[in-house]
Amino acid sequence: MRVAVLSGKGGTGKTLVTVNLAAVAAPSVYVDCDVEEPNGHLFFKPGQVQEEPVTVLIPHVDPAACTGCRKCVEFCNFNALAYASGKLIVFDDICHSCGGCVLVCPEGALSEKDKAIGCVQRGTADRVEVYTGILNTGEATGIPIIHRLLEQSSLEEPLHSDSEQQPRRADGEATFIDCPPGSACIVMESIKDADYCILVAEPTIFGMHNLRMVHELVTLFEKPFGVVLNKCLEGENPSEVYCVERGIKILSRIPFDHELGALNSDAKIVANESDVYRDAFRTLLETVKEEVGHEAAAHS
Amino acid sequence: MIIAIPTDNNVFETDVSASFGRAPYYLIYDTETKESTFVDNSAAMMAGGAGVKAAQLVVDSKAEVLLTPRCGENAADVILAANIRMHKTLHKTAGENIEAFLAGELPHLDEIHAGHHGQGER
């Protein structure tokens, strides 16, 4: 099963939940799609890390063939091309690699070259396969990295150049996807192949407001989902009220706890350090498996 | 010679714009005929690559000198490729800066800032 963990708001505990679920579910797979600020690897500290660059295609001009007609400059909606003093200039970091300029050039003066925008790393920590996606600062989009991450993490022998021929992983090992915060396109990419989504919410009106956003998102994508309430304190929890009012399944309530906070802030995997939390996350895992089972049954 | 300046408004008494790429207008000034034309900056509302597009506009205006408070690296690549000289504005209005430039008082613009990357989609 592939479970994506998301939250509209940053800092609610996505990584806490994803990392610990992957830890108690071992052997399992953990995929960090927060390519701007990946944090999961800080907890797992994976070993035997292999890295593969992720590339996109960028146009390259043959100056001898270019007549300066500027059709490509006019066509580019991203303004990644300019023409000055008889030369075509390409701006790599604005280019979205759509291939349009190559199509419109009447002289065939444009071709495409690979450019690295970041990388995908694969390592292991105990029996968890850890995938980390890293986007280089300043690049236009992290979506190609997420594509590569999700593709690689579902293969038997990832990070080989002929991965197209590899068989897909048997559906035995659970995969946990740590999504970026928010509800922008990059989040949508991260949940595309998920069987189930866990929404993590904190007990503030900010948390509830942002829970509403991702609730809309998973509903739009018709993904089955449940909510984990994190950092729960005494007093009314606006996020809990939101769920109860809409009959949304609450998978677990994690109380605000100094010990948990201290361990987590030292990048320790709490389920490995504390029996209480090992049990709590095991219970959460079972609940999620049940929910995924129900969904499968309902749709068969 | 032809001088280009990013401006907030399209009258000669206008202030210089704080941004090169997203200035609403460019003043194109001919020092010989003393004529001013204003070009609308279509790059200002673009989701991305505003610096590049704005620089292309300046290149196409046939300016030989650009007076601006600052310039991003993408725009600078285009301006420099066209052999346009860049000087840093020191005063508030376009007119004051043109006078200062002609008196040799405006320094070269050397500090090119990193682009305000993709003020646009994705």
Place this chain on the structure above:
Amino acid sequence: MKQLLILSGKGGTGKTTIASAFIKLAAAKAYADCDVDAPNLHLIMGWTSEPERSDYCGLPQAVIDPDLCTACDLCRQHCRFDAIETGDVYRVQPFSCEGCGVCEYVCPAGAARMIPAVAGELMLYRDSGQVFSTAQLAMGSGTSGLLVTEVKKQMKSGAGDVDLAIIDGSPGIGCPVIASLSGVDMVLIVAEPSVSGISDMERIIRTAAAFEVEAVVCVNKSDTNLSNTKKIEAFCAEHGLPFVGNIPFDPRAVEAINDGKTVVDIECISGTAVRSVYKETMKLLLEEEVN
């Protein structure tokens, strides 16, 4: 107008909680929420009036006219973003479309066209004393520095001649953050004393430095991990970054926020600490004028 921006790198460190308190303490006449993906500031600033709203258009989107489409498949073959859904007639998946225009170019039937697309909404709250500028990016839109720039522009033109503007920034290090850094006088970095928080704080400090914006640092929820808090203080000392204070974890802060109040509207330990951080930050911001 002096502009103070509040950033963190990592999400959930307390930017909005602190920004709202600063706005109250300064009685700021101009403020903005640049976290256009997940804006929160409006939830505590207590505006009851309706804001002025305007559409924000990003890149155009492709649409396919079902009456003209011949299902020749050329658009799908050329689309690099998997944005064309096949069937008896073809359809553009709006969340995947990046607005490149290739399908319009290759379509032999004139069925695929680019049209302007609303990608979000700008809102400006105004009354005789203050302006508050904010926006909401539409779900699935590209993260946008342009919308952030529009929020700041809207605040500046609405505010006219005020002394101080406070800007609540967004998490991360991407385009929206870079757009919010442009033109500000100082950035207050709110750090969280965790390994992830320190890692993200370092990235945001480097980003601010690249844009030559003076940065000062405070730690929120400092007592949740005292040793990490000490590490952050040492980091600042080593790098010559002014450290403006620690704010302890405070359950009463959550109470205040949930009640629609800032932490300086009630008596609480975080409120007291924020007052001190505010004083230190303002001292440096006003000194900055001299440089």
